[in-house]
Amino acid sequence: MKGEAWLFTGTALFFGATTLLYGWLSREPAGTAALCVSFVMSSLVAAFLWRQYGRGGERPEDRDEAEVRDAGGQRLYFPARSYFPVLAAAGSALIGLGVVQGLWLCLIGFGVLLPGILGFAFQNLGHPE
Structure with a gap:
């Protein structure tokens, strides 16, 4: 770090x-x-x-003297499938288009982006580790 x-x-x-x-x-x-x-x-x-x-x-x-086996410790859980990246990308695209086209599309974009961000943040809460 x-x-x-x-x-x-x-x-x-x-x-x-x-x-x-x-x-x-x-x-x-x-x-x-x-x-x-x-x-x-x-x-x-x-x-x-x-x-x-x-x-x-x-x-x-x-x-400098660290070995590969020293890197153990916290293991992260990555879900096999998640639709939250698609929601976040679609929301970001709609916000970008909304800046050009109008406020209504920008508001729809924020409505799509918010579940994507919240899903990213809280999708691993139910995992035991």
């Missing part, structure tokens, strides 16, 4: 420096805003990864 955190920290620093330099030299608001959003998004990912590293410590992937 520490390697990923450093990677996104470096990316955030790059976008931060580029945003300041581009905004100062060009005085162009659209490019500056896009770079600023890139800085914020990479900073959020870096902050999340640093927090997870602080909570969980080193993983076997972080150690």
Whole structure:
């Protein structure tokens, strides 16, 4: 986790420096805003990864001397079939079309997207592990 955190920290620093330099030299608001959003998004990912590293410590992937058998531990359950990705994709597409076509289609898209997101979040609650 520490390697990923450093990677996104470096990316955030790059976008931060580029945003300041581009905004100062060009005085162009659209490019500056896009770079600023890139800085914020990479900073959020870096902050999340640093927090997870602080909570969980080193993983076997972080150690050079780790063996394959060290990677045991929590096993994740992935259902064989799930329709929630289809719902989430359809809802996202409808929201995108709704921005162009009208509010009514955007609202339908949110109505389709919400069950997809909730299904992703809660589909494994009944699993024993």
